[in-house]
Amino acid sequence: MRIGIVSNSDSFIPMAYTLAMQQLQVHIFLSPAKDAFVQQKVKAFVQQTKLPFTEERNADKDLYTWLQKGNYDIGFILVYPHLIRLERLKNHPARLFNIHFGVLPGFKGPVPVFWQLKKGLDKIGLTIHHLSSKIDDGPMAWTKTTDNLPHYNYQLANQVLSQLCIEGVVFVLHLFINKLPIPEIPTNPNDTAYQKRPQLNNVLINRQTMSAIEICNLVRACNPWNKGALTWFQQQEVKLMDAQVISAIDSADNLQADTIINDDQSLHILCKDGKLINVNMLFLNDCFVPAYDARQWGLNKGIQFGLQDLTFKQ
Template identity: 25%
Template sequence: MKITLLTGGLYSVPSMHYLSGQKMLHSVVSLGKPDKNNIPVEVNAQHLNVPFKRFLRDELLTGFKNWLIESQPEVVLVFGCAYKLPAELLNIPKFGFYNIHFSLLPAYRGKSPVFWQIKNGENAGGITIHQMTEDYDNGPMLVQQEIPIEPNDTFGLYSGRLAMASTQLIAKGIEKLINTGNELLYPQNESKASYFPGPAIDDLKINWETQSAREIENLVNATNPDYGGAVTLFRGQPFRILEVNQVQVNNPTEAIAGSIVHADINYGIIVACKNMQYLRINIIQSSEGIFSGFKLAALGIAAGERFESAASLFGLTITP
């Protein structure tokens, strides 16, 4: 089968290598200007001696369309597309465009399903390969696979596992297309549909007063590394927390949520959450650098100080 891979991110790289090894990868395409996410895609394509093409948004119905007509891929596999593709492009390949989406559709439609699944404390997610239509994440499904979310999975760890698992699901999907074409696609169950937009900066904020220790840990994991950490204030400055874990405290006493109840170079920084739950702060990032909790204690952060919920995040941006 003659396949084009349309991608703008590193999570497509295992599938790129797999398809190249199977002699099915005709070309790799990225849409948009070069950036930190798609430049490694181009480097990998060059390493594999696979033709690489780049098209800007205003070239979708000109250069990209003409290139599709000339090259005639049988199918275009899509790993994350920054733009909504015009309907007239979708029917040019023999089998159309198929999106590799990191959730069990129709649940978690939208731009960043892994972030929301981890933040919401889901025990499992998965991968869906579905035919693309004019509407985002709505087309009929080719194949689907559930993948457990482990308690300590971060955005990066879980996405990496999904990226590796995608290779075998793509193989299964290709076999199905070869044998039956588009005849055995099955519709999404709209009664189970949910949609989540791309995270905004307010979605990254820790609210010490309302969130449990588990909810804060889920948020921290969901932001690591792609969103740069969950946001809190300390001494009036924004801190991004990249790793925490829940701990038990001997002889606990009531403390305001966000308060540091213990700090030393042996046990690090321990913070009170609501309902007398506690988190150890393992890794943070501030304007001064990236530090372990042990280092913070050595630098003088002490029990009695407090992390605060960020009421205003003016000027703070999301990193991807």
């Protein structure tokens, strides 16, 4: 059996390795990743495994040529940045499936993991669906969720889902090999929501509206790709790279949200709901700054994050 895998991410590696170890003929088509490290990691993987590998040079035609000439039996697309026009593949016999790291149809869009973490869902999930002419559309063949654990950040959640998708791919392949019908589960159009690529306001901590847990969720969703959730200090960008809800305080009436109330070995920051978050690492002036050094940067007890620093009130 000839299996084609299309991606521009390193998330396909666990799946491709698993299938190759089953003596299946796996062929890789890579659209160049923007991240040079990801590109290097993928090329190291194909060199080590000696899997057939094609790198996209012309986004308008290379994929279609590769699919037509490859004569694949089945194909899986995982994080491909371009809409695949099925009308150009009318004579292509392969069954094509898209692997989407979000539960459909509520998390359509290019970065569903970000939004699942930011929204603080109890579960994160993925969907394998029949490829259609629309983005993240088509009947579902398989879907699964897993617990959204407190230590998951954006990168780790992607890694978890890249492992979890193997189960779904094996399920689809088992049905295909045995000539059994592959499910075509319709989605409820009333649940459809497209989640756009995060913009500045989506990664910015809003002290007027965000609770402590919402800030922690945003920090996890922004780490490591954005080096944390964004706030301000002396008109400079500061990013919180980790955050954990630790407690509430009784005498918060005279304090403003986003105020540092402890600057000892870590920063304790007051949130609008009266709870504290504990921060151990920041990103400031292109430097990774541990909280125990924050005083050296002027981040002292009484300082308030935001566009204007306020004096701490005893």
